[in-house]
Amino acid sequence: AQTVTQSQPEMSVQEAETVTLSCTYDTSESNYYLFWYKQPPSRQMILVIRQEAYKQQNATENRFSVNFQKAAKSFSLKISDSQLGDTAMYFCAFIVGPSNTGKLIFGQGTTLQVKP
């Protein structure tokens, strides 16, 4: 079975500091894609960052970066210079590709609170 596990239900960080959210996944496939989605209090799901499993280089999007460890099946999200607007629930997800169904597998989510 393909699963995603986020072991930190809740985290907090001081504004301007750095925080890392953990994610592990399980699949026997070699070609897949990993995502981090942000869900602020507005409920809207927003794609933060994506990583192709065949790429060794870790993805970066401004203050957001990932640490992708394929052998360990680990995909953590690092948020640098945390801002109050980063307060949200964060979901790790992956999809096996190429995919004719496109089914995303989600983790349970991590609630991040950024404190002033």
Add this chain to the structure above:
Amino acid sequence: NAGVTQTPKFRVLKTGQSMTLLCAQDMNHEYMYWYRQDPGMGLRLIHYSVGEGTTAKGEVPDGYNVSRLKKQNFLLGLESAAPSQTSVYFCASRGPGPNHYEQYFGPGTRLTVT
């Protein structure tokens, strides 16, 4: 572009009542999905569609039906609502072909069944 829209945003039902949630996308996407979000469980796939006129079951399909009569619309129906269906429902869509992976989400519908 409006992206993915959902109607309604909130709804309260009594046990046994029926309703239909509407999802619409204006990106000409082939694939559409319905998820439910419950506390501590992330998003779980209810049903999905890989094209107009096609639907398939996801992880938690019981108690729900879907239809995709038009490419831009994906309807989720509850024939006889139960309290266990109290949840937030999300619709999503993605681009054509097996190599497009990013899903675009609607704003969600909060459904309460009393």
